[in-house]
Amino acid sequence: MSDTADNTPLSSNIIITPSAQAYLAELLAKQEVEGIGVRIFVEYPGTPRAECCMSYCQPDEVDESDLQIAFEAFTAHIDAPSIPYLHDAVIDYNKDRFGGQLTFRAPNSKVPQVGEDASVEERINYVLQSEINPNLASHGGMVELVDLIEDEAGLTAVLKFGGGCQGCSAVDVTLRQGVEVQLKQAIPELMQVVDETDHSQTQNAYYK
Numbered sequence: 001m002s003d004t005a006d007n008t009p010l011s012s013n014i015i016i017t018p019s020a021q022a023y024l025a026e027l028l029a030k031q032e033v034e035g036i037g038v039r040i041f042v043e044y045p046g047t048p049r050a051e052c053c054m055s056y057c058q059p060d061e062v063d064e065s066d067l068q069i070a071f072e073a074f075t076a077h078i079d080a081p082s083i084p085y086l087h088d089a090v091i092d093y094n095k096d097r098f099g100g101q102l103t104f105r106a107p108n109s110k111v112p113q114v115g116e117d118a119s120v121e122e123r124i125n126y127v128l129q130s131e132i133n134p135n136l137a138s139h140g141g142m143v144e145l146v147d148l149i150e151d152e153a154g155l156t157a158v159l160k161f162g163g164g165c166q167g168c169s170a171v172d173v174t175l176r177q178g179v180e181v182q183l184k185q186a187i188p189e190l191m192q193v194v195d196e197t198d199h200s201q202t203q204n205a206y207y208k
Helices: 018-031 080-086 120-139 171-186
Strands: 037-043 051-057 067-070 075-078 090-094 101-105 141-151 154-163 190-195
Touching: 018 037, 018 090, 018 101, 037 080, 075 080, 120 141, 120 154, 120 171, 171 190
Parallel strands: 037 075, 154 190
Antiparallel strands: 037 051, 067 075, 090 101, 141 154
């Protein structure tokens, strides 16, 4: 097991269920390679494009910086930078009439990880991805930060709504009563929030 830069041992609470372990063990056995395991990582972590991935890990491909978790039939190699984004992740396998399906649930993969020294932009993105977008998703919508402006009026966040929120007649209410309030509470130095979205495009709007 590798250590991080501050010598704190790497750890992860990722769960690979017994059914998933059995399924992966069968796949690995078919490779007929002694010591082959799986490597788990997140591509584009902390962004809306985040994707959880798994690949074979040949014995000569082991990255010593990975966190190695030994299971009964194989070893899982967890990409160290991906660990925070795999917090509370669950890999499961559900049998169905077509054979079965491996599922990968990682609720924190799209959430930016921010520390005490995070920039205002990073903190805004964190609030958007962790608190605001999950609520907008119920309407098929999302919002992203497109610019951060600092002038005599103070700090202004320029947002763009998309999906079901574009062209939505309730966006101004959503922005003023919801998004702006949440952002200002989380980031006190933020003076105002404006919407750059063109709401004349209503083709995908949730409200018409």
